[in-house]
Amino acid sequence: SSAPPLLQVENLEAGYGPINVLHRLSLTVNAGEIVTIIGANGAGKTTTLHCLSGIVKTRAGSVTFDGHDLTRVAAHNIVKLGLAQSPEGRKIFPRLTVRENLEMGAFTRTDPDGVRADIQKAYTMFPILEKRQAQAGGLLSGGEQQMLAIARALMSRPKLLLLDEPSLGLAPQIVVQIFDIVKELNKQGVSVLLVEQNARMALKVAHRGYVLETGRITCTDRADVLLHDPRIREAYLGE
Numbered sequence: 104s105s106a107p108p109l110l111q112v113e114n115l116e117a118g119y120g121p122i123n124v125l126h127r128l129s130l131t132v133n134a135g136e137i138v139t140i141i142g143a144n145g146a147g148k149t150t151t152l153h154c155l156s157g158i159v160k161t162r163a164g165s166v167t168f169d170g171h172d173l174t175r176v177a178a179h180n181i182v183k184l185g186l187a188q189s190p191e192g193r194k195i196f197p198r199l200t201v202r203e204n205l206e207m208g209a210f211t212r213t214d215p216d217g218v219r220a221d222i223q224k225a226y227t228m229f230p231i232l233e234k235r236q237a238q239a240g241g242l243l244s245g246g247e248q249q250m251l252a253i254a255r256a257l258m259s260r261p262k263l264l265l266l267d268e269p270s271l272g273l274a275p276q277i278v279v280q281i282f283d284i285v286k287e288l289n290k291q292g293v294s295v296l297l298v299e300q301n302a303r304m305a306l307k308v309a310h311r312g313y314v315l316e317t318g319r320i321t322c323t324d325r326a327d328v329l330l331h332d333p334r335i336r337e338a339y340l341g342e
């Protein structure tokens with residue numbers, strides 16, 4: 104017998120106004136896993152993450168995280184339960200300093216000493232952020248902003264980290280760095296749900312993957328199996 108999944112999504116439906124975007128979407132993330140959702144532009148990847156973090160309301164189905172039904176929990180309380188999102192486009196607070204951005208990531212916490220200690224931990228993992236700690240977040244490079252977005256999400260001490268397109272707009276060698284960081288975080292015990300258009304990198308770092316096509320999961324398997332599936336290679340890996 105195995106433990107229940109950390110995250111279990113069943114038959115999720117969500118959308119905007121009259122449009123349903125997600126159709127009976129089901130997926131799981133087990134504790135310790137990196138799971139990726141790959142899919143084309145507009146398939147519904149961001150919408151899925153926004154349902155989990157409580158930004159988009161679910162219309163039907165269930166989202167169970169660590170024993171809690173998230174469809175009944177407000178967004179800030181979802182963060183408190185241990186689920187944090189690093190958003191698409193990073194959404195750094197441009198006029199706040201790097202350090203203040205990290206403090207914002209800890210807004211649900213009430214242990215200032217622990218927060219200070221975790222900022223130091225973030226600086227150990229991302230030395231460039233310590234160097235730039237007094238600079239405005241908006242002055243960082245794209246790669247540095249992505250690191251800040253991940254570090255900020257970690258400030259709530261999540262069990263599950265939602266990463267939306269961390270490679271977007273970054274040079275290839277920076278993308279490699281970011282994915283190395285994701286692997287390292289995972290080794291330290293953080294489970295990850297990764298949404299990516301860069302399917303090749305995502306499938307290389309993930310344990311399992313789901314393919315999302317116009318709001319429906321059409322395929323799921325171990326990441327290495329998907330990576331070698333001719334249909335996936337043709338549709339998502341540019342072959």
Ligand code: ATP
Pocket residue numbers: 119124142143144145146147148149150151191300
């Ligand atoms: P991308 O990588 O481009 O963000 P995605 O797979 O994350 O793609 P979503 O952003 O989830 O896709 O969008 C799914 C669908 O929902 C698209 O057709 C999009 O136009 C639509 N959509 C997204 N956000 C809104 C919104 N706020 N209002 C109306 N429609 C929206």
